[in-house]
Amino acid sequence: MNRGEPAVKTRPAVTATATGAALAILLAACGGGTSTSGNGGGTATAGVAAFNAGVGSVFNPSDAKGGTLRLAHSGDFDSLDPADTYYAYSWNFIRLYGRSLVMFAPAPGAKGSTLVPDLAATLGVPSDNAKTWTYHLRPGVKFEDGTLITAKDVKYAVERSLDKTVFPDGPTYFNDFLDLQGYTSPYKDADPNKLGLKAIETPDDATIVFHLLKPFSGFDYFAQLPATIPVPAAKDTGANYKQHVVSSGPYKFDTNSIGKSFTLVRNDSWDVGTDPNRKALPDRIEVTLNVNADDIDNRLLSGDVDVAIEGTGLQPAAQGRVLGDPSLKKNADSAAIARLWYTSINPDVAPLDNIHCRKAVEYANDKVSYQNAYGGPAGGDIATNMMPPMIPGAQKFDVYPGGADNHGDVPKAKDELKQCGQPNGFSTTMSYRAERPREKAVAEGMQQALARVGIKLTLKGFPQSDYFKLYAGKPAYAKANNLGLMTNGWGADWPDGFGFLQQIVDSRVIRATGGNTNLSVKVPDVDKLLDQALLTTDLVAREQIWSQIDRTVMDNAVVLPGVWAKTLVYRPSNLTNVFVNDGFGMYDYLALGVKK
Amino acid sequence: MIVFIIRRLVGAVLLLFVVSAVTFSIFFVVPRLAGATAEDLASRYVGKTADEQQVRQMADKLGFHDPLVVQYGRFAKGIVAGADYDYGPAAEHCPAPCFGYSFLTQAPVWPDLLDRLPVTASLAAGASAIWLLAGVATGVISALRRGSIFDRAAMGVALAGVSLPIFFTGLLALGIFSYTLGVTAPGSSYTALAEDPAQWAYDLILPWITIAFLYAAGYARLTSSGMLETMSEDFIRTARAKGLPERTVVLKHGLRATLTPIVTIFGLDVGLLLGGAILTESTFSLNGIGRYAILAIGANDLPKVMGVTMVAAFFIVLANLVVDILYAVVDPRVRLT
Numbered sequence: 001m002n003r004g005e006p007a008v009k010t011r012p013a014v015t016a017t018a019t020g021a022a023l024a025i026l027l028a029a030c031g032g033g034t035s036t037s038g039n040g041g042g043t044a045t046a047g048v049a050a051f052n053a054g055v056g057s058v059f060n061p062s063d064a065k066g067g068t069l070r071l072a073h074s075g076d077f078d079s080l081d082p083a084d085t086y087y088a089y090s091w092n093f094i095r096l097y098g099r100s101l102v103m104f105a106p107a108p109g110a111k112g113s114t115l116v117p118d119l120a121a122t123l124g125v126p127s128d129n130a131k132t133w134t135y136h137l138r139p140g141v142k143f144e145d146g147t148l149i150t151a152k153d154v155k156y157a158v159e160r161s162l163d164k165t166v167f168p169d170g171p172t173y174f175n176d177f178l179d180l181q182g183y184t185s186p187y188k189d190a191d192p193n194k195l196g197l198k199a200i201e202t203p204d205d206a207t208i209v210f211h212l213l214k215p216f217s218g219f220d221y222f223a224q225l226p227a228t229i230p231v232p233a234a235k236d237t238g239a240n241y242k243q244h245v246v247s248s249g250p251y252k253f254d255t256n257s258i259g260k261s262f263t264l265v266r267n268d269s270w271d272v273g274t275d276p277n278r279k280a281l282p283d284r285i286e287v288t289l290n291v292n293a294d295d296i297d298n299r300l301l302s303g304d305v306d307v308a309i310e311g312t313g314l315q316p317a318a319q320g321r322v323l324g325d326p327s328l329k330k331n332a333d334s335a336a337i338a339r340l341w342y343t344s345i346n347p348d349v350a351p352l353d354n355i356h357c358r359k360a361v362e363y364a365n366d367k368v369s370y371q372n373a374y375g376g377p378a379g380g381d382i383a384t385n386m387m388p389p390m391i392p393g394a395q396k397f398d399v400y401p402g403g404a405d406n407h408g409d410v411p412k413a414k415d416e417l418k419q420c421g422q423p424n425g426f427s428t429t430m431s432y433r434a435e436r437p438r439e440k441a442v443a444e445g446m447q448q449a450l451a452r453v454g455i456k457l458t459l460k461g462f463p464q465s466d467y468f469k470l471y472a473g474k475p476a477y478a479k480a481n482n483l484g485l486m487t488n489g490w491g492a493d494w495p496d497g498f499g500f501l502q503q504i505v506d507s508r509v510i511r512a513t514g515g516n517t518n519l520s521v522k523v524p525d526v527d528k529l530l531d532q533a534l535l536t537t538d539l540v541a542r543e544q545i546w547s548q549i550d551r552t553v554m555d556n557a558v559v560l561p562g563v564w565a566k567t568l569v570y571r572p573s574n575l576t577n578v579f580v581n582d583g584f585g586m587y588d589y590l591a592l593g594v595k596k
Numbered sequence: 597m598i599v600f601i602i603r604r605l606v607g608a609v610l611l612l613f614v615v616s617a618v619t620f621s622i623f624f625v626v627p628r629l630a631g632a633t634a635e636d637l638a639s640r641y642v643g644k645t646a647d648e649q650q651v652r653q654m655a656d657k658l659g660f661h662d663p664l665v666v667q668y669g670r671f672a673k674g675i676v677a678g679a680d681y682d683y684g685p686a687a688e689h690c691p692a693p694c695f696g697y698s699f700l701t702q703a704p705v706w707p708d709l710l711d712r713l714p715v716t717a718s719l720a721a722g723a724s725a726i727w728l729l730a731g732v733a734t735g736v737i738s739a740l741r742r743g744s745i746f747d748r749a750a751m752g753v754a755l756a757g758v759s760l761p762i763f764f765t766g767l768l769a770l771g772i773f774s775y776t777l778g779v780t781a782p783g784s785s786y787t788a789l790a791e792d793p794a795q796w797a798y799d800l801i802l803p804w805i806t807i808a809f810l811y812a813a814g815y816a817r818l819t820s821s822g823m824l825e826t827m828s829e830d831f832i833r834t835a836r837a838k839g840l841p842e843r844t845v846v847l848k849h850g851l852r853a854t855l856t857p858i859v860t861i862f863g864l865d866v867g868l869l870l871g872g873a874i875l876t877e878s879t880f881s882l883n884g885i886g887r888y889a890i891l892a893i894g895a896n897d898l899p900k901v902m903g904v905t906m907v908a909a910f911f912i913v914l915a916n917l918v919v920d921i922l923y924a925v926v927d928p929r930v931r932l933t
Contacts, residue, residue, distance in 0.1 A: 172643065172645040259708065302776075509645070513639065515642070
């Protein structure tokens with residue numbers, strides 16, 4: 001899911017002076033050495049705090065139960081309703097009170113990107129050339145009221161998620177891929193049991209079968225979406241369900257003050273025997289909402305809060321302080337996330353409709369300047385192509401090398417301009433989100449870099465809330481207003497080629513009404529390769545196609561990659577069992593425990 | 597007096613009506629005049645991958661296809677008679693005064709405002725009491741001891757108070773007093789007054805002082821200059837000539853005459869604060885009207901913004917009314933008719 005951008009909605013950074021107390025040094029009494037992680041992946045480091053100790057391994061492993069895990073959010077929670085949520089942190093957190101058919105393994109390193117069965121006993125079984133997918137539920141899994149969960153509860157959950165007038169913010173994968181035959185919503189369903197959807201069958205209480213419009217070899221990724229978390233129809237209150245989501249996980253809601261705070265306590269109906277994935281260490285989980293972002297950082301550093309739930313990292317003020325102080329830095333992790341900051345090169349705008357002019361932009365770009373705009377190496381690595389390296393099967397290549405120092409290849413850019421018929425350069429407009437100083441810095445850096453070859457950029461900021469809906473993401477507006485370059489960013493809905501690429505390179509997802517995240521990629525060969533990947537059930541072969549798509553997009557010079565993002569996250573000494581889950585690009589909330 | 601109050605109340609209702617019409621126009625009429633379609637407005641309230649049909653459905657649901665007069669009528673009717681909103685399985689009644697239904701959180705705005713009002717009111721009450729007492733007292737003493745070390749120090753501090761923004765002093769205060777010394781509550785702390793008055797005061801003392809630091813400065817300077825001017829008036833000399841004690845001269849004659857402009861400013865400041873102390877609530881993570889407003893603005897949640905605007909306008913109008921009445925109390929020459 002998106003952790004920042006169009007889809008992904010992250011909170012804008014707020015800069016201010018930060019102050020706070022020094023952190024307590026992790027106790028030597030925790031023991032030294034390493035041990036095997038109880039989560040089945042990576043190694044575990046106990047007691048020795050070090051920078052990145054939570055990346056690729058479990059820091060402070062523990063099975064000790066008890067205590068209260070305290071989380072804070074700088075804004076309002078996306079939605080607690082599994083049908084209406086589209087944030088990485090929310091999908092991470094929701095596993096505490098909901099069980100989807102499958103889930104990302106709660107494990108550090110690459111294993112965190114792999115899917116494991118959750119409510120289902122096994123991963124999906126494809127048939128009919130991957131157009132039909134069958135799941136069998138684990139026996140004995142119950143809702144918080146003790147009622148047994150059946151396949152019908154899962155079917156109902158998916159059905160209600162289809163209604164985008166009630167749940168506008170959830171993903172539309174099921175709307176797009178299920179053979180709906182006109183079905184829109186259980187709330188408009190004449191069937192008394194509200195189960196009129198033919199695309200999902202429940203031949204018995206333990207079996208659920210999904211019928212797709214077209215083959216899709218990666219359907220298990222859909223099955224991990226929160227929309228498959230079961231919802232009892234009798235307890236569904238539509239848009240108000242978020243006020244009391246009925247739990248199927250190890251925790252249930254104790255209090256819930258929408259927009260302010262909520263608390264979770266242990267769900268007595270949860271049976272660890274039905275759940276190999278969850279440790280459920282804390283007794284209680286408290287989430288405070290709408291807390292000043294800098295205040296959250298101060299409280300993290302002083303130990304007053306355990307986790308900044310959004311997982312987007314420290315604010316600039318605290319980031320500088322942590323990186324500059326070894327006693328704080330050793331408690332921080334630089335987490336790579338499946339996100340690319342980039343610039344879309346609009347082939348609808350002349351003279352960028354000529355590939356050589358687009359290539360001139362690629363060569364003239366100053367990659368170091370782009371990286372610096374995002375905070376230098378702490379903000380991420382220089383991206384040379386689209387797919388972040390953490391995505392399985394991603395290959396790193398550089399079609400437009402920027403010279404030995406990565407500041408751009410000016411002669412090559414000038415040569416491309418000649419081939420484009422614009423030897424003296426040209427003028428175009430570059431858009432960015434006005435509230436994002438980093439995007440503005442990117443645009444300013446680009447303005448300077450491209451001026452070296454005669455390309456003159458007029459910079460134009462737009463309000464971020466409407467950036468994709470009304471401006472850069474609306475093709476007619478972008479063309480009419482000469483938006484040749486558009487700053488952009490995208491985080492994978494999940495770490496695989498489809499989850500990362502589909503929404504930003506498939507030309508068929510571009511809508512005239514706006515709201516697009518694909519601003520520039522309209523390459524028929526890419527669309528064909530995407531279709532081919534959907535039919536390819538062999539994982540290795542499919543991953544090769546994703547990489548081929550990446551290369552084809554780069555060859556067409558419609559995307560200028562900037563930075564493969566990283567976030568600097570902080571782990572207070574109170575936390576146990578801490579590790580970054582690659583599936584979410586942040587600490588795994590399912591695994592966390594506390595010392596008090 | 598009663599006729600005056602009734603007349604002002606009727607005027608206040610009319611004013612609020614105008615405010616509601618202007619607010620509605622800004623959010624819904626101006627964009628349409630600028631060429632935005634119903635779907636353009638609705639596109640802000642659908643998910644990222646919504647197709648044209650879903651956008652159209654949302655526009656229908658939110659009533660954006662209706663004529664603007666009908667949309668405003670629905671909004672105004674909601675305020676006086678309540679409204680019904682579809683939340684999926686059924687319709688939910690939003691009782692009057694229903695300031696609309698959030699397009700994003702799909703919840704009625706009025707209960708949200710009621711829920712957050714005690715936080716803002718608590719903030720305003722405590723802070724205003726502190727800044728009034730501290731500001732006026734400092735101003736009086738400074739005026740009476742003009743040129744003294746106290747005067748210079750107080751006016752210097754007052755200047756700093758006016759100059760330093762709350763997001764700076766607030767975060768600094770939190771860092772020192774809450775996270776380093778641990779003597780005050782951390783951010784986002786709030787306990788209802790009825791639940792535990794002592795805890796309520798403990799939780800809010802730092803925000804109170806931070807706001808008061810900003811406002812008291814202005815009051816100190818205003819009081820000081822007013823007192824200096826008043827104390828040189830003939831009636832003060834007369835009072836002294838009559839042999840009145842200096843305390844009576846200062847407090848009953850000098851200060852009272854100085855209070856009129858202070859009452860005016862105080863009323864408006866409190867009214868503004870009740871409409872939402874955006875910076876303070878954001879800095880201290882207090883879920884009051886101001887924080888609610890700023891989040892709604894950031895999210896383009898127009899019904900929430902309109903609701904806050906109406907509440908803020910109500911408090912300003914109310915504050916003006918109270919100030920007018922207080923004039924008669926402070927200055928016997930004023931008669932309310």
